[in-house]
Amino acid sequence: MREYEPQTIEHRWQEAWDRSGVFRCGEALPGRPRFYCLEMLPYPSGRLHMGHVRNYSIGDAVARFRRMRGEQVMHVIGWDSFGLPAENAAIQHGEDPGVWTRKNIAVMRAQLRRLGLGYDWQREISTCDPEYYRWNQWFFLRMFERGLAYRARRPLNWCDRCQTVLANEQVTDGRCWRCDGTVSKREFEQWFLRITNWAEDLLAGLDDLHAWPDKVRTMQRHWIGRSEGARVRFPVEDSSTPIEIFTTRIDTIWGATYLALAAEHPLAASLVAGRPEERAVLAFIEEQLGRGIEDRFADSAVKLGVPTGRYARNPFSGEAIPIWIANFVLMDVGTGAIMSVPAHDARDLDFARAHGLPVRQVVRPTVGIATEAGVAYTEDGSLFDSGPYSGLASAEARSQLIESARRSGFGEATVAYRLKDWGVSRQRYWGTPIPIVHCESCGLVGVPDSDLPVCLPDKAPLSGAGGSPLSQLAEFVAVACPRCGGAARRETDTMDTFVDSSWYYFRYLDPTNTAAPFDVANQNPWLPVDLYIGGIEHATMHLIYTRFWTRMMKELGLCTIDEPVRRLFTQGMVIKDGAKMSKSKGNVVDPDQMIERFGADTTRLFALFAAPPERDLDWNEAGVEGCSRFVGKVWRAFHRVRERLPAPGIPAPAVALDGPALELRRKTHRTIKKVTEDLGERMHLNTAVSSIMELNNALTPLADSEASGPAELWAVAEAIDALIRLLAPFAPHLAEELWHARGGSGFVALAPWPDASPDLLVSDTVAVVVQVNGKLRGQLTLAVGTGQEEALAAARADPRVAAHIDGKRLVRVVHVPDRLLNLVVG
């Protein structure tokens, strides 16, 4: 018998698949079911890690299964190849980002091939390819034309010493990663995309994403953060400019005892101009703005603030209340100003206590007694001490107060969202250049489509200092205005890489199109993506951006779908020794070493077997050895019996198939059913693998027995021929090898998936459990369909059951036919 040598057979089949184009996916064929199986495209960081192995093993198993089921399968891969690490490598080690990236891609592509993943490599894309990113630019221009891309000033991390903008990732403990200098906030003009135009639509769309995990839908709901409330303008004493606040609790407005403004609030400085409080307020604002957002959140348990000395009038009660600047009010939320009602909001109360501001209750529970002392009552209730609104319930009061404010012109109902417009500007080199020209006389001018792509220059100064790399390249910056021809300046910001990944799965469908991002007329047969597999960490950012992008493209007439992904599957992390695998923890397992030692099939099998795919997976070598042993067992059992087996597909012999042969046949067909279901909607890949192990355990004794005659060997052949195909999605190389050895034609990857025969899924008799008062007391073997009376008689005849019911009154009998009999005795 030949030894099982995974390295030899795996390499051979990988070459054979490649040569024959087994996984190529041509035009969508009419009348044939299609399946677009997509995994989140990798960032080419250097080498594959086990998270990749797991992600792509899951996707490949499903894709191979669907293909064998006769569906036309789109299974593709590419590279999310722009981004910060390439630039950091350049700054730290002087490597050229493009060279570094392409080297990494070559390494990782080879690793993916060694895993035997069945991709259509002709559709491979790389987002740093000018033929890809030109379409980022094209989309950007379409949005710019429609006002969906705009400029606004926003603060960024700024290192004064390096004279450069830093990503959050490049800031540790408020210090620059390169020079360890202090990082501050500085405002810059940047590009934004109007994702908030779709806030309501993105929220509503979640209701229809039934095949997405609830947790992701919940996270997105919170991310979009819709809240219904009111805007109310409080007149400021000795000023003509009122302060507009947003509140969801206008019913508590008679309890407002101060207004609080964010440090960034545009009116903050002017309120104190020339007043005694000016110094203190400006110092506080400067101190707050100088700190990172995370910093401000972290210690915001301490409610800091300063009084402005100015007063606003409550537009309902006419009461004058002080205006403060407070650290817990955020400019991004609502209007950047709030009315504070300490009695009915915990944060307002904290602040009031810290600064000696009054607390006044105006809402009490409708039922029950007084509110807990010293705790803000934040529920709805009924109003008191609220002028004409006293006695109303909160909800009713809200609508009356809003209506009154609207009539008087100082407020109105409004819906606020937490979702912010998407800032896409990056002051970096290794990304898509934003295709805009700044002209003194024409303003912002889009680069004409005919001039796309605006290519990244080959060489840029990448020192990490002195501003964005492109702005230091005179020959890149200097350009003639496309409109007036005058001297102008090219935009030097590049795009957030989330732009690249917002539409890449459209490009796979038409990767070489030079006239459009994709074939607008013919993409739809494949969309939406049927199954999208990736990590939970993308639950909000990427998966919101791509939903937005699809809607934006629909508005542009480029696609007809609203939602890009029918089913989302979020896989768990790969951990080892209780911690996420990472270089810093030194617990990384290298996929190549695993392949070398155990083979790709074993590595893949373990990645799928060791845990349910949505849960975290603990990588442990003993478990890998277990899978390796299983693969060897299949191989040996097959080769021991191979010569004695009837040819595949010949009819069963005339002799009766009963006893062990029939039992094996039943096991075979039950396994087919189980694996088929587990690879379908259930996505229980771990139990699919265990049931295949069971089938192998079941067929081995019959295969090895000298006593096995034609009937038994026929059943063994049937089991083996099924097992080879069931194994093909999980251990594809081994399956090809055995398929070939059995004389199968073509590739098992293209062989039809086995069918479970319904009459072998049932048997004549069935085990029925007998309980007495819910406790297991016996087991009966009864004919299928045995009625309650007969089952009861059989149960009474069982001595063990009898011992528990004798002398007692039978109160009730629960009979679940063919399953269970529960005797309730008193």
Next chain:
RNA sequence: GCCGGAGUGGCGGAAUGGUAGACGCAGGGGACUUAAAAUCCCCUUCCCGCAAGGGAGUGCAGGUUCGAGUCCUGCCUCCGGCACCA
């Protein structure tokens, strides 16, 4: 703090409200072998018992149900995410 998820043998895990612990690992025993490795077979939740059998048991405390790992209420612990959201 808020949101989400998870707690089942020594371990990873299985189980549509119907036999808790499939499958695998680890451990124990046996076969084969001069021997070892590999391989094959058997046992393996805990307690009492020679056994037959009995009792307990899915983080904790309750509840619904003939019957709960599964459903409900309230807690505890761990993991992940985050946004003081007005």
